[in-house]
Amino acid sequence: MVVRSRDVKPIPLRFKSAADIDEVVSRVLRELGNPEPPLKLADVRKHLRLAVGSYKIGDDSGLRLVADGMLVGDKQMLSQPTLLGEAIRQLDLRAVYLPDSRQIFLDEDLPRPKKRWTEAHEIGHSIIPWHPGMMLGDTSITLSLDCHRVMEAEANYAAGRLLFLGDRFAEEARASPPSLTSAIALAERYGNTMTSSLWRYVEQAAVDRPIVALISDHPHPSRRGPDSGVKSPSRYCIESSAFVQQFGARNNEALLFEKVISYCNARRGGSLGGARIVLVDVDGLSHEFQFETFFNGHQALTMGVWSRARRGWSAVGSRDNRSLLRAG
Numbered sequence: 001m002v003v004r005s006r007d008v009k010p011i012p013l014r015f016k017s018a019a020d021i022d023e024v025v026s027r028v029l030r031e032l033g034n035p036e037p038p039l040k041l042a043d044v045r046k047h048l049r050l051a052v053g054s055y056k057i058g059d060d061s062g063l064r065l066v067a068d069g070m071l072v073g074d075k076q077m078l079s080q081p082t083l084l085g086e087a088i089r090q091l092d093l094r095a096v097y098l099p100d101s102r103q104i105f106l107d108e109d110l111p112r113p114k115k116r117w118t119e120a121h122e123i124g125h126s127i128i129p130w131h132p133g134m135m136l137g138d139t140s141i142t143l144s145l146d147c148h149r150v151m152e153a154e155a156n157y158a159a160g161r162l163l164f165l166g167d168r169f170a171e172e173a174r175a176s177p178p179s180l181t182s183a184i185a186l187a188e189r190y191g192n193t194m195t196s197s198l199w200r201y202v203e204q205a206a207v208d209r210p211i212v213a214l215i216s217d218h219p220h221p222s223r224r225g226p227d228s229g230v231k232s233p234s235r236y237c238i239e240s241s242a243f244v245q246q247f248g249a250r251n252n253e254a255l256l257f258e259k260v261i262s263y264c265n266a267r268r269g270g271s272l273g274g275a276r277i278v279l280v281d282v283d284g285l286s287h288e289f290q291f292e293t294f295f296n297g298h299q300a301l302t303m304g305v306w307s308r309a310r311r312g313w314s315a316v317g318s319r320d321n322r323s324l325l326r327a328g
Contacts, residue, residue, distance in 0.1 A: 011153040021154060024127050025161040037165055038191025041119050044162065050126060051103045052119070057093075097122040099132035113193045117159060124158030131155070160200065163192050170204035178205040180292040180303040194294075198301050202238045210243035210306040212289075214256060218300050219264040219272065219293060235299075243306075246281045260293055260302050269297050277304060286310040 013021075029035070032047055045052060094107040095118045104122045106115060125131045131151060164170075169190060176182055178201070187197035195215055202213045216234030217224050237253045263275035274292040281287060289304040 011149055013150075013153060013157055017154060018157060021124075021128060021158050022161060022166075024129070025158055026166055028127060028162070029166055035165070037168070037189050039163055039165060041116065041123070044123060045104075048123065048126060049102060050123065051101075053103060053105045054108045055096075055105050056108045094118055095122050097125045099126070102126065116191070117163070117193065117196060120159035120163050121155045123162065124155035125151070128154055128158055160196070163196070164190060164200055169200060173201050173205040178209065178211060178303075178305050179290075180294055180301065183303065184294060184301075194296050194301055195299060198303065199236075199238055202240055202303070206240070206242075206305075208242050209240065210246055210287075210289075211240040212243050212247070212251070212256065212304045213238040214253070214260065214300070214302040216257065216260075216300045216302065218266075218295055219257065219260045219302075220266040221261070222266050223268075247279055247287075249282050250280050256304070260291065260300075263291070264293050264300075267295065269295050272300065276307065278310065279304075 028044065028047070032043060035043070044050075094110050094114075096105045097103070098105070104119060104126075106118060106122075110118060131154070169186065172186060172189075173182070180198075183198050183201040183205070184194055186201065187194045190197065198213055198215070202211050205211065213236075214234045215236040215238070234253060234257060237256065239248055259277045263277075264272040272293040272295050274290065277289050277291045278286050279289055287309050288307040290307050291302060291304040293300055293302040295301075
């Protein structure tokens with residue numbers, strides 16, 4: 001899977017790191033008795049002997065509790081604990097994991113759907129063997145930006161493996177033909193956000209089938225804000241490996257969003273419609289995709305799944321203004 005984003009550059013994990021994290025997560029799930037979805041994070045914390053607390057970025061008394069937990073033995077890690085509040089506010093930190101006291105603190109203002117992923121992310125830090133020792137000095141001075149980004153990517157990977165129960169989500173995703181309806185149903189079954197589930201679904205539902213997904217503002221012009229334009233229409237464009245190889249070079253995010261706009265209605269929530277959309281591959285041949293779009297009240301989730309090749313059709317024209325002409 002490949003993700004195009006306006007503001008996030010994904011970091012590929014080393015094979016050995018991913019394999020080591022898989023082993024740790026598999027062991028945790030086995031020790032929990034290979035639970036049924038949705039995974040209860042309270043059970044995970046209890047098993048790992050992790051405590052959870054909360055703070056508000058604007059509440060100094062709550063931030064003081066976080067600072068008081070930053071101890072190594074009897075040594076206070078911060079010479080001026082009140083500075084932690086400033087750091088959390090400036091960096092807009094939504095969660096903190098304290099390895100020595102095995103405590104997770106979550107920002108009370110996090111939206112409920114995001115709290116689950118954020119907590120799993122911090123649990124990921126706690127179970128990756130090489131993270132706690134490095135996090136004791138987790139500052140801009142002691143950790144390079146690259147090292148920090150790698151650790152965050154590893155914790156995200158661990159969170160995904162936990163919340164989607166290892167390979168179980170992938171097995172269920174592949175048990176039926178790929179569709180947005182199936183992805184949403186699995187999101188509900190596993191208790192995870194539609195966004196994270198769509199991301200995972202595109203990656204795992206059909207390894208050899210071209211699939212593309214967009215996470216965007218509402219596509220209908222009457223529902224989009226003044227700053228939402230076709231040049232930067234979506235936050236993420238998620239492409240299966242098969243889509244990248246066969247279609248990615250000729251179908252950019254703006255082109256895909258234009259096609260989504262063509263069929264979406266202005267409903268405030270639920271299904272916004274669907275259509276068969278023609279995309280052109282790297283060889284100039286035309287293919288039909290079944291597109292569907294759903295609005296969850298915050299973001300529009302779109303999935304396009306390859307249906308069939310349109311034999312006898314080829315594309316001519318510029319990259320940004322293609323027309324379809326019947327061959328011969």
